[in-house]
Amino acid sequence: MAQGVLIFAEQREGVLKPSSLEAATLGRELKKEIGGELSVAIIGANSSSLSSEFKQYGVDKVYLADSEELNQYDGERYTALLAEAVSKAQPSVLIIVASAMGKDIAPRAASSLGAGLATDCTGVKVIDGKIIITRPVYAGKALIKLRIDSELQILSIRPNVFPKKAEGDTDPEVIELQIGEKKNPVSEVQHVKSERPELTEASIIVSGGRGMGGPENFHLTEELADVLGAAVGASRAVVDAGWRPHTEQVGQTGKTVSPNLYIACGISGAIQHLAGMSSSKVIVAINKDADAPIFKVATYGIVGDLFEVVPKMIKEIKALNS
Amino acid sequence: MNIVVCMKSVPSSETKVKINSDGVTIEQTDVVFEINPYDEYAIEEAIRAKEAHGGKVTILTLGAATATQNIRKALAMGADEALHLICENAELADSSTIAELLYSAIKEIEFDVIFCGKKAIDCDNHQLPNRLAQLLDIPAVTAISNLELTTESGSAKRNIEGGTELITVNLPALFSAEKGLNEPRYASLPGIMAAKKKPLEERQVSMSNEKLTILSLELPPPKPKGRIVGEGPEAAGELVRILREEAKVI
Ligand SMILES: Cc1cc2nc3c(=O)[nH]c(=O)nc-3n(C[C@H](O)[C@H](O)[C@H](O)COP(=O)(O)OP(=O)(O)OC[C@H]3O[C@@H](n4cnc5c(N)ncnc54)[C@H](O)[C@@H]3O)c2cc1C
Ligand SMILES: Nc1ncnc2c1ncn2[C@@H]1O[C@H](COP(=O)(O)O)[C@@H](O)[C@H]1O
Numbered sequence: 262m263a264q265g266v267l268i269f270a271e272q273r274e275g276v277l278k279p280s281s282l283e284a285a286t287l288g289r290e291l292k293k294e295i296g297g298e299l300s301v302a303i304i305g306a307n308s309s310s311l312s313s314e315f316k317q318y319g320v321d322k323v324y325l326a327d328s329e330e331l332n333q334y335d336g337e338r339y340t341a342l343l344a345e346a347v348s349k350a351q352p353s354v355l356i357i358v359a360s361a362m363g364k365d366i367a368p369r370a371a372s373s374l375g376a377g378l379a380t381d382c383t384g385v386k387v388i389d390g391k392i393i394i395t396r397p398v399y400a401g402k403a404l405i406k407l408r409i410d411s412e413l414q415i416l417s418i419r420p421n422v423f424p425k426k427a428e429g430d431t432d433p434e435v436i437e438l439q440i441g442e443k444k445n446p447v448s449e450v451q452h453v454k455s456e457r458p459e460l461t462e463a464s465i466i467v468s469g470g471r472g473m474g475g476p477e478n479f480h481l482t483e484e485l486a487d488v489l490g491a492a493v494g495a496s497r498a499v500v501d502a503g504w505r506p507h508t509e510q511v512g513q514t515g516k517t518v519s520p521n522l523y524i525a526c527g528i529s530g531a532i533q534h535l536a537g538m539s540s541s542k543v544i545v546a547i548n549k550d551a552d553a554p555i556f557k558v559a560t561y562g563i564v565g566d567l568f569e570v571v572p573k574m575i576k577e578i579k580a581l582n583s
Numbered sequence: 584m585n586i587v588v589c590m591k592s593v594p595s596s597e598t599k600v601k602i603n604s605d606g607v608t609i610e611q612t613d614v615v616f617e618i619n620p621y622d623e624y625a626i627e628e629a630i631r632a633k634e635a636h637g638g639k640v641t642i643l644t645l646g647a648a649t650a651t652q653n654i655r656k657a658l659a660m661g662a663d664e665a666l667h668l669i670c671e672n673a674e675l676a677d678s679s680t681i682a683e684l685l686y687s688a689i690k691e692i693e694f695d696v697i698f699c700g701k702k703a704i705d706c707d708n709h710q711l712p713n714r715l716a717q718l719l720d721i722p723a724v725t726a727i728s729n730l731e732l733t734t735e736s737g738s739a740k741r742n743i744e745g746g747t748e749l750i751t752v753n754l755p756a757l758f759s760a761e762k763g764l765n766e767p768r769y770a771s772l773p774g775i776m777a778a779k780k781k782p783l784e785e786r787q788v789s790m791s792n793e794k795l796t797i798l799s800l801e802l803p804p805p806k807p808k809g810r811i812v813g814e815g816p817e818a819a820g821e822l823v824r825i826l827r828e829e830a831k832v833i
Contacts, residue, residue, distance in 0.1 A: 361743040368710035372717035377794030402600040406798040452746040459744040507763035514762045522832040565815040573819035
């Protein structure tokens with residue numbers, strides 16, 4: 262009988278992805294209701310030390326594959342290891358974070374384990390021992406509630422939605438996984454050096470739209486981002502105009518983000534843009550058009566010229582910080 | 584080079600969602616169906632591969648009968664033929680079921696490369712490409728923003744948090760497209776004329792063995808009404824104070 266919860270701990274270069282602890286916190290909550298053990302699968306080079314990061318998350322067992330050969334994510338190999346952890350732990354629930362890696366490994370694992378998968382979940386409940394999940398569809402214009410009927414229920418969770426909470430202290434047992442052979446080489450991982458946090462992981466995002474007037478003015482959103490320790494985002498209009506890179510686009514055909522604070526500067530709030538950011542906890546809109554649709558979703562708004570408002574905000578925040 | 588593109592017809596991104604009284608589907612009258620935006624990049628990449636290496640492009644769609652017009656659009660862009668698996672109410676269906684159905688059809692087609700979109704913008708599942716590749720037992724690289732294709736292999740770039748991965752796989756292989764992979768072409772008038780005569784096979788299929796049950800579909804709760812803090816730069820100080828003291832987010 263399948264029982265308990267397994268978490269896929271995501272790491273790159275020996276650094277744990279912070280949202281993995283959100284997954285562990287959710288796992289600990291689910292375990293209280295469905296019983297069994299809470300275990301974590303940790304896969305990657307120099308990853309053995311990561312098990313200690315789960316000490317305060319009620320983890321009973323760690324399934325570990327730590328080898329130099331696993332220094333880069335390789336979908337097939339990582340999936341095989343995750344499947345091995347599943348066959349050892351026999352969980353009824355597997356939780357993965359819906360990051361770039363998680364979005365790739367979750368359907369691979371689901372397919373190879375013959376399981377149902379609900380991706381990018383924003384709500385999870387247990388009813389009669391079964392997981393009931395909520396996820397946005399139609400770009401957030403509707404919410405769907407699903408039950409996963411396979412014996413193993415796999416879900417990927419949207420980062421920044423489920424709070425993480427350290428509690429207690431456990432000393433998990435570590436079980437090593439057998440590392441299989443390499444099939445498809447990842448030739449290279451290129452890092453884009455950035456002083457700013459990554460968009461999908463940031464707790465604050467400052468985004469600019471066509472109201473920024475041109476690529477030369479984005480130093481304003483960048484400065485505001487820097488005084489807040491925030492990431493920088495953009496609307497599709499400015500990405501398509503070549504003012505900002507694709508990687509910064511937020512929306513239906515860009516990234517889905519749910520930071521604590523999203524500041525939209527000169528963005529009208531088209532439905533496709535809202536699709537990517539409406540689950541942000543606090544939304545601030547700065548727009549000179551009082552009728553812009555962005556004000557319908559904004560928690561706080563300033564009607565005004567961003568070229569006057571943003572520099573003033575930067576000044577005020579600097580004053581607070583000093 | 585034989586190429587298959589998996590293409591889904593989805594409600595246009597402008598669609599106002601209304602939920603039917605059954606509580607699990609959306610009202611479809613007045614909904615305009617378009618090619619899933621990510622699949623447009625897949626179609627474009629497929630046509631470019633054909634232009635570079637010869638061969639043909641087959642469009643594969645599973646969906647309602649109304650998807651025909653979008654299949655013709657893909658043929659007008661430059662795809663050669665199409666297979667339409669007709670099945671109503673497949674929009675929000677479980678990816679494992681869709682993958683099985685597409686797999687049964689694809690395994691009878693000769694292919695070197697399969698292109699998909701990264702995700703369908705209606706169900707936002709982000710599952711099908713990897714599930715299909717697993718069933719076919721071929722390598723897959725998902726959400727690619729660049730591809731160098733030869734007759735033997737493909738080197739694809741995918742964006743990850745804070746960087747890119749460059750992954751090389753041998754063909755046959757599957758790639759799913761991210762925005763930025765290319766700029767999809769518009770169909771030309773001769774293309775639209777030619778598309779009318781290109782082969783389009785239709786087959787009825789039915790779904791079974793779903794691993795997910797849809798319990799309900801709901802509109803999201805309305806957002807509490809926001810607050811206009813003020814007008815112009817004078818409001819900036821007050822906004823910053825609210826963000827620090829009331830919302831406690833900075
Ligand atoms: C299939 C599809 C997918 C799409 N996907 C996305 C997506 O992922 N992300 C996305 O963002 N869009 C997407 N779009 C595009 C979307 O429909 C809008 O065109 C786009 O979001 C508009 O960007 P914007 O708000 O920057 O520009 P605009 O709509 O032009 O808005 C500019 C705003 O700036 C304000 N402004 C101008 N000057 C100032 C000033 N000095 N101070 C303050 N305010 C000022 C104006 O009042 C206006 O509200 C998609 C569209 C389609 C069809
Ligand atoms: N019903 C379908 N028919 C054809 N291709 C599909 C279908 N559903 C999904 N796909 C393909 O799989 C990709 C990802 O979809 P999904 O996993 O459903 O988000 C899409 O961009 C299409 O390329």
